[in-house]
Amino acid sequence: MNNKKTTNVLTLGFALFAMFFGAGNLLLPPLIGLGVGSNYLVAMIAFGLTGILLPFTGILSIVYSGDSFNDLGNRINKYLSGILGTIIMICIGPLIAIPRTAATTFEVGVKPFFPELNPMWGSVIFFAITLVLAIRPSKVVDVIGNYLTPVLLVLLALLIVMGIVNPTADFLPSDLTMVQSFSKGFVEGYQTLDVLASVIFAGIIITAARDKGYTDTKSKSQIVIISGLLSTTCLLFVYGGLIYLGATSGEANPDITRAELLIEISRNILGHYGLVAIGLCMAFACLTTSIALTSAVGTFFSQLTNGKLSYTVLVVICTLISFGLSILGVDDIINFAYPPLAFVYPIVITLVIYIVLFGKIIKSKAPYVGALLASTVIATLGLLKLLGYFDEATLTNLNKIPFFEYDLGWIVPSVIGFILGLIYEKFSSK
Structure with a gap:
């Protein structure tokens, strides 16, 4: 250099x-x-x-x-x-x-x-x-x-x-x-x-x-x-x-x-x-x-x-x-910031990770859309949880989502959404 x-x-x-x-x-x-x-x-x-x-x-x-x-x-x-x-x-x-x-x-x-x-x-x-x-x-x-x-x-x-x-x-x-x-x-x-x-x-x-x-x-x-x-x-x-x-x-x-x-x-x-x-x-x-x-x-x-x-x-x-x-x-400011960040972070992380890992080999849009939609749904549920909208029974059910109780519930659903997007793309192309 x-x-x-x-x-x-x-x-x-x-x-x-x-x-x-x-x-x-x-x-x-x-x-x-x-x-x-x-x-x-x-x-x-x-x-x-x-x-x-x-x-x-x-x-x-x-x-x-x-x-x-x-x-x-x-x-x-x-x-x-x-x-x-x-x-x-x-x-x-x-x-x-x-x-x-x-x-x-x-x-x-x-x-x-x-x-x-x-x-x-x-x-x-x-x-x-x-x-x-x-x-x-x-x-x-x-x-x-x-x-x-x-x-x-x-x-x-x-x-x-x-x-x-x-x-x-x-x-x-x-x-x-x-x-x-x-x-x-x-x-x-x-x-x-x-x-x-x-x-x-x-x-x-x-x-x-x-x-x-x-x-x-x-x-x-x-x-x-x-x-x-x-x-x-x-x-x-x-x-x-x-x-x-x-x-x-x-x-x-x-x-x-x-x-x-x-x-x-x-x-x-x-x-x-x-x-x-x-x-x-x-x-x-x-x-x-x-x-x-x-x-x-x-x-x-x-x-x-x-x-x-x-x-x-x-x-x-x-x-x-x-x-x-x-x-x-x-x-x-930090206390005020946590709910909006907890919502937007999973969405951005999903976008970034999947593009870096698969962007060069998977050009179709459907898998990425599936992953983002899944992360957005979980991020919305996480936001409502932070704002206190759920009772104990609802939280118990939501905690069945892997890692949801640790505020990492978007991980598995985003993978599922990505795979479903791939399947959809495969069948729609046929």
């Missing part, structure tokens, strides 16, 4: 890592570690599936389908990319992810130093920077990959390595079984929103690769996949380290918030400097994600409306809505 290609891989890979690694990615792993204690390895594997492997699979699904999420959705149905893409963009954009980045930055990076400061002013500064840097999408990847991410990685590596070398306490005992610990890690990975984001971020990275001269399909796919592998390696190190720090934190307060736990871990490991380090980590992690997501929202809806809504106008609207919701606070 020549020097220019190496530089491009580092820029694109670090940019992709920083896009993925935002508010939830820094806050969620320590609390998972605290919850599962000595079962941290199982939870780490499960969280890695939804937080690392599936996002990488999402990138592959776009690479195999074309240049953007529209190309992926159009393989199934011409309306799918617009409908599902809109739901995804609202979730990873102004409704959940972007407000959470600002709220997290304030609670972890600002509030410990300025406890009397109104969170509104922290959000004003945060979104002013986001708007300035997102307004020029061509510069997003280079700014994030070349300048912001290296600082973030160095600070995180310092915290994690020091915590592993000198752990605060022994592993906490766990009241959860191995299966429960796995389920907790897997489902908590939904809150990173990275599978949803991956099918959008892939388009940004592909565009950046094309701008750097990788225009033919082979070279473009190669540079994006290598960059994706670099990103996943960084995520694996960071997630594993943060879950370990949570499991060895020695924290006895079961009601501690995510932000408070992260602050406490940083203080125990690095003292007062730990607060400064984690504050900077949070600012860089959240800012890079906020910039990337705001740019993605503007690009997606501008293309969806065929330019009737300009990129600049959409970025401004997205920033204003995100600013308003960010004042709610991190925990309220």
Whole structure:
């Protein structure tokens, strides 16, 4: 690999890592570690599936389908990319992810130093920077990959390595079984929103690769996949380290918030400097994600409306809505986010996995439609369960669906739907 290609891989890979690694990615792993204690390895594997492997699979699904999420959705149905893409963009954009980045930055990076400061002013500064840097999408990847991410990685590596070398306490005992610990890690990975984001971020990275001269399909796919592998390696190190720090934190307060736990871990490991380090980590992690997501929202809806809504106008609207919701606070945003994410995640995961596994050998649409319909039905039932619409008798019957009680009930039905789609396609073709 020549020097220019190496530089491009580092820029694109670090940019992709920083896009993925935002508010939830820094806050969620320590609390998972605290919850599962000595079962941290199982939870780490499960969280890695939804937080690392599936996002990488999402990138592959776009690479195999074309240049953007529209190309992926159009393989199934011409309306799918617009409908599902809109739901995804609202979730990873102004409704959940972007407000959470600002709220997290304030609670972890600002509030410990300025406890009397109104969170509104922290959000004003945060979104002013986001708007300035997102307004020029061509510069997003280079700014994030070349300048912001290296600082973030160095600070995180310092915290994690020091915590592993000198752990605060022994592993906490766990009241959860191995299966429960796995389920907790897997489902908590939904809150990173990275599978949803991956099918959008892939388009940004592909565009950046094309701008750097990788225009033919082979070279473009190669540079994006290598960059994706670099990103996943960084995520694996960071997630594993943060879950370990949570499991060895020695924290006895079961009601501690995510932000408070992260602050406490940083203080125990690095003292007062730990607060400064984690504050900077949070600012860089959240800012890079906020910039990337705001740019993605503007690009997606501008293309969806065929330019009737300009990129600049959409970025401004997205920033204003995100600013308003960010004042709610991190925990309220995360608690609010779980039901919609629990609904949309199984659908996107099904689409991504089946396209990557079978997209090159099965070209017909019916199997994928069958799998998506099955996942959508189960996701709807899961949503109604979370909202409390079912009585005990109904839940008992629904729990007969394999893995439904662990919020993974979409797995087997999607396989059945895919097989039924294949059978239908075979007989209809005859």
